[in-house]
Amino acid sequence: MREISVTIHNKAGLHARPAxxxxxxxxxxxxxxxxxxxxxxxxxxSIIGVLSLGVIEGDQLYIYAAGDDESDxxxxxxxxxxxxxxxx
Numbered sequence: 001m002r003e004i005s006v007t008i009h010n011k012a013g014l015h016a017r018p019a020x021x022x023x024x025x026x027x028x029x030x031x032x033x034x035x036x037x038x039x040x041x042x043x044x045x046s047i048i049g050v051l052s053l054g055v056i057e058g059d060q061l062y063i064y065a066a067g068d069d070e071s072d073x074x075x076x077x078x079x080x081x082x083x084x085x086x087x088x
Contacts, residue, residue, distance in 0.1 A: 001064060001065070001066040001070065002064070002065050002066075002070045002071055002073075002074045003062060003063065003064050003065075003074075004062070004063050004074055004077075004078050005060060005061070005062050005063075006060070006061050006063065006078060006081045006082065007058065007059070007060050007061075008055055008056070008057055008058065008059050008060075008061065008081070008085070009057065009058075009085075009086055010057060010085050010086055011057050012057070013054075013055045013056035013057050013059065014050060014051070014053070014055035014085075016051070018085045019047055019050045019051050019055075020047060021080065021084060021085060022035075022044065022050055022077070022080065022081075022085070023044065023045055023046065023047045023050055025076055025077055025080050026044040026045045026073070026077065027045050028073075028076070029065070029067070029069050029070075029072065029073035029076070030067050030068055030069055031065045031066055031067025031068065031069050031070045031073045032064075032065070032066045032067055033045055033063070033064070033065050033073060033077070034063070034064040034065075035049075035050060035053065035061055035062070035063050035064075036053075036061065036062040036063075036064070037053045037054075037055055037059055037060075037061050037062075040053060044063065044077075061081075063077055063078075063081075065077075
């Protein structure tokens with residue numbers, strides 16, 4: 001299992017569009033993807049799960065990936081959060 005911690009810098013947090021981008025990226029990988037905020041975990045491949053966390057700007061998230069492509073999944077998701085989600 002791989003884990004990273006990221007801070008959300010998008011002014012609107014993970015509202016519908018960036019949450020959708022996150023889920024679409026997570027779904028490209030066979031690994032199980034979990035996202036956690038303040039101890040609450042959600043399936044990173046579920047739009048409802050991601051939105052249910054209520055992520056806002058400045059929140060720190062923990063992202064977990066477990067599976068054969070976990071390293072690639074973590075790298076791609078970290079890149080997405082640190083680049084593309086800033087402008088979504």
